[in-house]
Amino acid sequence: MGTTGKRLFQYAMLYKGTILAALLLLVLAVCAELTGPLIAKRMIDDNILGIEKKWHQVQGEQLKAASYKGEWYKREDRFAPGEVKGREVRVLQVGRSYYFLNEPLRFEGGVREVSGERLTVTDSDADKRETYSVSKLSAKELFEFYAPEVPALLKLAAIYFGLLVLVALFAYGQRLMLQTSANRIVRRMRNDVYAQTQRLPVQYYDNLSAGQVVSRITNDTEAIRELYVGVLANFFTGTIYMVAIFGALFLLDAKLALITLPLIPILVLWIIVYRKFAAKYNRIIRTKLSEINGMINESIGGMTIIQAFRREKQTTEEFDELNDHYFKYQNKLLSLNSLTSHNLVNVVRNVLFLIVVWMFWGGTLGTLVTVGALYAYIDYMNRMFAPIVGIVNQLSNLEVARVSAERVFKLMDEEGTDVETGSIARYKGDVQFHDVSFAYKKDDYVLRNISFHASQGETVALVGHTGSGKSSILNLLFRFYDIKEGRITIDGMDASGMPKQMLREHMGIVLQDPFLFTGTIASNVSLDNPNISRKKVEQALRDVGAYDMFSKLPGGIDAPVIEKGSTLSAGQRQLISFARALAYDPAILILDEATASIDTETEAIIQRALDVLKRGRTTFVIAHRLSTIRAADQILVLDRGVIVERGNHDTLMEKQGKYYAMYQLQQGAVQPA
Template sequence: MAGKSKGKIIFDLSLLKRVFQYAKPYKTKFIFSVVMAILLAVISPVRPWLIQVTINDYVQQGVTAGAKTTKLSIEEVIIWITVLQIGLLLLETAFRFYFSYLTAWLGQTVVKDLRVNVYRKILKLNLSQFDTTPIGTLTTRTINDIEAINDIFSDGLIPIIADLLSIIAVLIFMFWVDWRLTLISLASFPFLLIATYFFKESVNKSFIRVRNAVANLNAFVQEHITGMAIVQAFAAEDKEFKKFNAINKEHRNANINAIFAYSVFFPVVEIVLAVGTGLMVWWAATHALDIYKDDPAAGQVLIGKMFSFFLCLNLLFRPLRVIADKFNVLQMGMVASERVFKVLDNKDVIKTEGTFEPNMVKGKITFENVSFAYVEDRYVLKNLSFEVKPGDTVALVGHTGSGKTSIISLLNRLYHIQQGAIKIDDVKVEDYKLEALRRQIGVVLQDVFLFSGSVLDNITLRNPAISREQVIAAAKMIDMHDFIMQLPGGYDYNVMERGGSLSLGQRQLLSFIRALLYNPSILILDEATSSVDTESELLIQRAIDKLIAGRTSIVIAHRLSTIRKASKIIVLDKGEIKEMGTHDELIAHQGFYFKLHQMQFEKHIPVP
């Protein structure tokens, strides 16, 4: 696999082949880009050859002939050759532009398709993946790593192939023209190969350091901006700034190391080119007379060869300046693609093989000997069995960590159970089509998440099928319309990121409207009044009464006063059911629920 081994990236052809599979729908453009690479390689030695022909066959011929009429004829030929050279230069420029455009277009198109696939896969991952994988990691995979794959096309494999073809074409031309002069000119070439190798290794390590430093920098900034209130509340600005400065310094040092490698390599290339040119001139100067004596014709054409070889050396060294850099870019793209494919290959996805898709359900809920663990063998729910009749309100109570939230997560198929069965209307939740199942279940969570955007967008979740009139009607139904209209802009008020411009109670009330609009048969309220003030609690309680009317409801609450009217109260402790019954029955039993009640209302000690 492509990965890191002592800071070195290993090349993997199978991984590269998989990346190029995403270019398969655009094979016409891919073929054109390869054709452009071949044409650019073929064109490369043509201009040096034309210069050689011009000097040897016409310039020297005109000088030696001395005849005015002949010279004028030769001048015309030279003018036409010059025009041909300009035409070839323009043609090469056009080909190079089209080649660069095609490779960049391929890269960006593949990036678009990959990003869509990765995000679609993230949407299908089990919730447990988000419990164990940092958000920043998935963000990096979806944005930064996929963007790096673009470089495989725009600055990676295809451009490398084009440069290699160009080098091969120039070398073939040089050996064809004069193999001795070619060997002399390339005598310093091994030093360039050695310098290229060390440059590639140095930049490779620097790139890895830079990417790691960028990841650390992004994670630190994201985390601390999100938690800025805590940083400032505990006067930790200076301490956190020192941490940031250390991470930022590492980022700078990593970049400086890469810059140093470039600063050394490019002058080395120029020196090797100059040495090659000097060797060529030296050899020609010292051997020209001998060649002329042995073969006068060969001696005369040596000048043209030197001019063409000078151009060939520049054409040869120009791609060599960047080919090592492009290879590093290709390798970094390979590393990024490996990370992206790990997300795409993740098998821990939500199973959607169910086909049952009712328009409505009655709302009967059955848990039969359900056991569940987030981590293997560490069960948070143990052999749970209970039933909720259609239209009933069941309350789940217990200490923090007793398994209340886990129950509602399983009902919504956010996780998969290890043992037992969960049924709605006597049909296993696994047999429902996932979208149909979740359409029947409305959820109001304790920590309401609001997206950056208007109140209307957050209520409808940008569903175009829900009109503003429907939203207003739902808001009026639970007495929220007047509150929303008091906001600047009313339903168009921007709630900012995570709903930061609204109080917790206000965010909670907006989530009630959201749940009501989707008209679910089953309603889940998770700690709906646990962290709000008394006034907001009264508003929320009135909203709850209207929401649960005629619906099967599961209510989780620490405040036992909010669940007195429940049809059944299920008392949980460490993933097991301790008691079940109505409020009066459980108080009369004087068991676990009675102790919770005593703690809250007689000793005024909040439940942990």
């Protein structure tokens, strides 16, 4: 068992009690079901074909005796020990008719022929030939010899019916328990995978599309559910059936069991060959399915751009290429399944039946195996090949589940940070960067030797051209990424030594493109945090000047918000995001291009709110519109990851450096040379 198999087994062991109970019921169901052929064998050999055994005359009518022409006869095996036996007679079948022989047979076996009332028995191997005088039995006379067996036949039939009822009950309980356990296992696994997505650092998602992550949490775990529900149930059932049937075959007839034994290495070889090819195909199929999900997710999210720039044809062609690749390997897997599934099982079964029947009629088994035993053998084989077909047909699902489990466990094995449930006291918000350098990729630095001090209650603005490192500074402050060189302190405490969740507990952020969740306006402000009351939500919306605006909507602040807030304007989404940050009363507030998508009137509302709310709170502002940061206590001008200028607005304007040039350009005051 590989690492993946061990981990799947460990998940199963979380509910081992229910699974073991299900397997116990399965064993009971199989044992009850496999009793059927043994009952049938007894009915055939003892109660039906037993009519050809020796009969002895008895005095008068008695239990289990048959009447024929005024005389009473009882089968030899029905006599009690020590009971007196009269003269021997026989009832013999020739073709479809039965005959009464009023004397013993001189030898058993041989070929029987009847002409008139003369029976000839010939044994060519022993060069024997005997002739007897017989009387043909009518249907009524024949039934007299069968009548003593009717109660036993009815009793055995009732036992068999009772066993069928037990099998149904055991099978129902087993399936219910196994499927319930499978659903619980997959529920636990999905919870674990989703929890892992919360533990993973932000950079993990930089190179992995949302659709691929969704595919692992939904499609791949669903494939694993099928492993526990379908694959394991069929494998357990098949294994128990095969063990039980081989045991029954050895009890029935050792020769028949030995003839059947080669099935086991054939099945093992079968599975090895299948898995060799199926593993490769399934790995490609699951990868392509993730890519398809990723592309669909991306296309739906970017449908406005696709249609606006008339990229429908090209996008469809890209999807067709992915879909065709997926289709190609699905067909390869289908061909493999067709070659190695039900048809091949039937061929093996029929060849085995042909060998056994040939040996029986050819005399190799004929003298050793009864008709009832042969019937029971064929019945057992039919019962055993059904679970074998189940195992073979589940091989494809087994490989899909195994590959899916590899992908799920690969995600779960990614290094992450445990989500802390504790909290820390609200810090003041005194932030210092000490000679910080940072690279997203090795040696490709986006920040170099960054040092600054933001005192409690100060507003620090970060300005610079795109790619200068403004957002990277805030990513490091939030610890979305961890620094390799330098140090960041908050109130003198090293930020790297603080749990990320506790560090962020007293931080708030407003992004340029705010993200809203499905729910209501109020729930998007509170994020369903029980510590943020309805009153606090309303106050936050009032502080940003948005409460009156949203109150006019149908439902007010309980108006529904669909995915990403697509029914709201950019300004409304930004106001909700800003109210969210304020509702959490952060010690450090970060505005990342927060006013870039807002009209001038809305921006004025936020600016007025900021003047009141930034008191006692350290605020970091990234802004391309320099007019919005004139009142900042510090302005840090970045260029290619280096702070090239620092100071307040007036100081930097007096320097007439980079900030001055940027400001004048935005004000339209720079004259062409």
